[in-house]
Amino acid sequence: xxxxxxxxxxxxxxxxVIAGALSGIPILNCLCCLWIxxxxxxxxxxxxxxxxxxxxxxxGAIVGVFTGIVAVLVxxxxxxxxxxxxxxxxxxxxxxxxxxxxxxxPGFEELLEGGAFESTVPRFLFGxxxxxxxxxxxxxxxxxxxISLFAKKIPSxxxxxxxxxxxxxxxxxx
Amino acid sequence: xxxRKTVFLVYSFTLSIIIIWIALIFLAPYLKSRSSSLNLLxxxxxxxxxxxxxxxxxxxxxxxxxxxxxxLGIYLGFLGGTGAFPLVRSFSNLSLPKTKSFIxxxxxxxxxxxxxxxxxxxxxxxxxxxxxxxxxxxLPFYFIVGxxxxxxxxxxxxxxxx
Numbered sequence: 001x002x003x004x005x006x007x008x009x010x011x012x013x014x015x016x017v018i019a020g021a022l023s024g025i026p027i028l029n030c031l032c033c034l035w036i037x038x039x040x041x042x043x044x045x046x047x048x049x050x051x052x053x054x055x056x057x058x059x060g061a062i063v064g065v066f067t068g069i070v071a072v073l074v075x076x077x078x079x080x081x082x083x084x085x086x087x088x089x090x091x092x093x094x095x096x097x098x099x100x101x102x103x104x105x106p107g108f109e110e111l112l113e114g115g116a117f118e119s120t121v122p123r124f125l126f127g128x129x130x131x132x133x134x135x136x137x138x139x140x141x142x143x144x145x146x147i148s149l150f151a152k153k154i155p156s157x158x159x160x161x162x163x164x165x166x167x168x169x170x171x172x173x174x
Numbered sequence: 175x176x177x178r179k180t181v182f183l184v185y186s187f188t189l190s191i192i193i194i195w196i197a198l199i200f201l202a203p204y205l206k207s208r209s210s211s212l213n214l215l216x217x218x219x220x221x222x223x224x225x226x227x228x229x230x231x232x233x234x235x236x237x238x239x240x241x242x243x244x245x246l247g248i249y250l251g252f253l254g255g256t257g258a259f260p261l262v263r264s265f266s267n268l269s270l271p272k273t274k275s276f277i278x279x280x281x282x283x284x285x286x287x288x289x290x291x292x293x294x295x296x297x298x299x300x301x302x303x304x305x306x307x308x309x310x311x312x313l314p315f316y317f318i319v320g321x322x323x324x325x326x327x328x329x330x331x332x333x334x335x336x
Contacts, residue, residue: 033223033245057270057316058324131222137191138223141313144320148270 008047008063015043015063016070019139023071024078026085036071036135037142040064044146055151057144064143068135076128177326181265184322185256188314192253199246203237216240232299244283247303251310259314268322271315283309 019039044060198216205213220226220240231238232246239246263269283305289295297305 033248036223056323056327057320058327061320061324127218130219134219134222140320141317144270144316145276147320148276148316149273 007051008066011043011046012063012066013070014046015039015067017074018042019067020071020074021078024075033138036068036138039071040067040139040142041146043067044143045150048151055147057147060143060147061140064139064141065136068139069132072131072135178265180325181322184318184325185259188318189256192249192256196249196253199240200234202240203235206237207235243299244302244306247306248310251307252313255311255314259318263315268319270319271312276312279308279312
């Protein structure tokens with residue numbers, strides 16, 4: 001398992017940096033959680049690509065969690081750097097929407113301005129923790145999806161391996 | 175602890191988390207309508223995984239939900255899939271779904287999202303919701319199996335070290 005962990009680090013770093021960057025850039029972040037799931041799928045693909053090891057969906061979950069954590073860190077750094085751009089972008093969106101919409105939905109301005117989220121250190125750390133939990137969960141899902149799509153399949157013999165009672169649990173597709 | 179029990183625990187954990195998450199999505203506009211500042215916390219948490227553009231979100235209690243219509247569909251689908259898991263798979267069958275099924279359920283969302291991104295059409299909320307829901311339906315069948323596999327392997331690894 002320790003050997004497998006070392007195989008996971010580089011793919012998780014690559015997937016995490018890409019996912020974190022894409023999810024943190026305004027306009028591109030319109031694909032929501034899909035960047036994180038996509039980054040973890042990429043990490044799983046990179047992990048299994050040239051490796052002779054047979055990976056299971058549990059390995060996919062681990063590489064996905066690592067990817068999610070890296071993505072949170074990258075996104076946070078990006079947000080700090082891009083904060084002035086974010087505010088300008090939100091302001092421009094608000095002005096554009098006000099030009100076109102006859103009646104603005106309630107709470108629209110407040111959401112776009114984001115002025116309510118003035119940053120303090122405890123709030124920042126709490127936010128980081130919440131983001132890390134959410135991104136880890138999504139990353140785990142992406143990693144499992146990636147393994148299911150790209151990993152070498154364990155030969156489906158007749159030993160009943162897809163039953164949990166045999167301990168050998170995953171990566172057979174029914 | 176038996177394997178079946180591990181599956182059941184992972185399943186219960188997944189079901190609890192998705193119910194709480196969906197409740198929070200609906201709670202945000204409710205709290206906002208009651209002028210509770212707690213709504214900011216929920217909107218901020220959900221902003222990590224959704225653009226939250228009001229024109230692409232369903233409105234409840236006069237305010238947009240904490241995630242857009244497509245994301246809401248994905249989470250509702252995830253809840254539906256989790257609910258259906260014991261009926262479709264049972265707690266003793268831990269195989270992953272066929273890739274074909276995954277592609278089939280993903281295609282409507284990919285096509286719809288691509289059409290919107292390239293401005294070929296503009297989907298109504300219900301279409302975003304349904305395409306997201308279809309995709310979300312299959313996700314717990316990966317998540318529960320993968321997480322269970324992780325815990326079973328972890329336990330096996332610990333047993334070997336002992």
